[in-house]
Amino acid sequence: MKQFLELFSPQPANSYLLVTTHLDDLALALADKLKAYEGSLHVSLYPGNHQELYRDNTKLLHVKDFKTPFRALPRSFDAVIFQDFYHLHEHKEHIVKLAYNALANTADIVILQERGKMNVESMLEMLENAEFRAGNRIDVLQGYDLVMAKKMHMWGAGL
Numbered sequence: 001m002k003q004f005l006e007l008f009s010p011q012p013a014n015s016y017l018l019v020t021t022h023l024d025d026l027a028l029a030l031a032d033k034l035k036a037y038e039g040s041l042h043v044s045l046y047p048g049n050h051q052e053l054y055r056d057n058t059k060l061l062h063v064k065d066f067k068t069p070f071r072a073l074p075r076s077f078d079a080v081i082f083q084d085f086y087h088l089h090e091h092k093e094h095i096v097k098l099a100y101n102a103l104a105n106t107a108d109i110v111i112l113q114e115r116g117k118m119n120v121e122s123m124l125e126m127l128e129n130a131e132f133r134a135g136n137r138i139d140v141l142q143g144y145d146l147v148m149a150k151k152m153h154m155w156g157a158g159l
Contacts, residue, residue, distance in 0.1 A: 001025065001026070001029050001141070003140035003141075004026070004029075004140045004141050004146075005029055005030070005033050006140075007108075007110070007138065007140065007148065008030075008033065008079060008108075010033060010034055010036075010037040010039050010078070011037060011039075011078070012037050012038055012039070013037070013038055013039055014034060014037060014039040014040075014078040014079075015034075015039060015040045015041075015042065015076060015077050015078060016030060016034060016039070016040075016041050016042070016077060016078060016079040016080070016081065017041075017042045017043075017044065017070075017072060017077045017079070017080045017081070017099075017102060018030060018041060018042070018043045018044070018081045018083060019043075019044045019046070019070050019080070019081070019082050019083070019085050019095075020043065020044070020045065020046065020048070020081075020082075020083040020084060020085055021045075021046045021047065021048030021049075021083070021084045021085050021088065022048045022049045022050060022051075022083070022084060023043065023045060023050035023051050023053050024051055025051075026083060026112075027041065027043060027053055027058070028053060028055065030081070031053075031055040031057055031058045032055070034057060035055065035056075035057045038057075039057065039078075040057045040058070040059065041055070041057060041058045041059070042058075042059045042061070042072075042077070043058060043059070043060050043061065044061050044063050044070035044071070045060060045061065045062050045063065046063050046065075046066060046070075046085055046088070046089075047064075047065065047066070048084075066088045066089050066090055067089075067090045067091065069091065069094060069095055069098050070095070070098065072098060072099075072101070072102035073102065074101050074102065075101075075102070075103065075104045075105075076102055076104075077102050077103055077104065077107065078103070078104055078107050078108075079103075079107055079108045079109070079110065080099040080102060080103055080107075080108075080109050080110070081109075081110040081111075081112065082095075082099070082109075082110070082111045082112065083112045084112065084113060084114055084117075086111055086113065086118070087113060087117055087118065092126075093130075096109075096126065096127070096130045097130065100130055100131060100132070100151060103151045104151075105151060105152070106150065106151065106152060107150070107151050108148060108149070108150055108151075109127065109132055109148070109149050109150075109151070110146065110147070110148045111123060111127075111146070111147045111148075112141065112144050112145070112146050113144065113145050113146075114143065114144060114145075115143050115144055115145050116145075117145075118145045118147070120137050120145055120147060123147045124136075124137070124147060124149075127147065127149040128149075131151070132149035132150060132151060133149060133150055133151075133152045134149060134150045134152070135147060135148070135149035136148055136149070
């Protein structure tokens with residue numbers, strides 16, 4: 001978990017969005033890291049198994065099904081993390097565009113998927129086509145494939 005958290009360099013008052021099918025220790029660790037910077041974690045919960053989570057800097061939103069997009073205002077997040085969620089959603093292209101719009105410029109998208117459930121090369125290509133840049137596979141969480149890319153100011157649609 002420590003290596004995963006080192007992927008993020010929060011600044012004061014940063015806000016991250018976690019979209020997940022199961023609330024777990026990863027969400028707690030992100031919330032705690034952001035709290036040290038007076039930041040907040042917004043969590044969109046899709047159907048699944050969720051631990052009880054309470055941190056005063058965490059906001060939870062339940063999403064009813066995998067046809068419905070999560071809600072996010074434009075340029076409101078400094079990172080968007082999809083955890084075991086992307087492969088289940090019926091409108092994959094739409095949610096990636098939604099994530100792109102929700103991110104501030106020079107912000108990160110992270111896609112975590114249980115190992116073997118994601119075609120990493122296809123995911124990197126999809127992110128590139130969606131105007132994300134610097135896509136990489138990063139091996140920091142045991143049992144997970146992780147892909148990370150950046151929305152870049154003045155590149156593609158990042159204006």
